[in-house]
Amino acid sequence: MPGGTDTVLLGRISGLFGVRGWLKVYSYTEPPVAIFDYTLWYLGDDASPMRVCHHRKQGRGLVALLATGDAPPIEDRDTAAALVGLDVRVAREALPSLPDGQVYWADLLGCRVVTREGVDLGCVDGLMDTGEHPVLVVENGRQRLIPFVRGPVVEDVDTGQRRIVVDWDPDF
Structure with a gap:
């Protein structure tokens, strides 16, 4: 381009x-x-x-x-x-600016997902819209589906650092 x-x-x-x-x-x-x-x-x-x-x-x-x-x-x-x-x-x-706290799905792709304790769960490989809320598809040798719900599950999204912090059990 x-x-x-x-x-x-x-x-x-x-x-x-x-x-x-x-x-x-x-x-x-x-x-x-x-x-x-x-x-x-x-x-x-x-x-x-x-x-x-x-x-x-x-x-x-x-x-x-x-x-x-x-x-x-x-x-x-x-x-x-x-x-x-x-x-x-x-x-x-060409995309419009988003309000604080909102991100484009494209910006989540490739982000590293870690638990609040620092356990690496993998990288965002895709997203799904379930109708209720988006779901992160996280790959790291196995696939995890993590609801993209701010607060109870997604604690922090830092697209600059390419990192998402979640409250998620690594065994799920």
């Missing part, structure tokens, strides 16, 4: 829609249509941004028509097919 800017994963291109270059988009944002708040997407490992020309809800899903730079939209199904399966990322600087 230009200037070495950091990116954040927001979704992926999940398939083709129709014959005119439209793409199905699977969004990780909440609400899902918030992915369209960002008009420049970085797909896969490509350093060139793709511009979102048109987008809409389609049934229960989302679809978009993309273009490279100032070029007209990609309206060829075969050209669009090359984008299927690619991650959708946006420049971190």
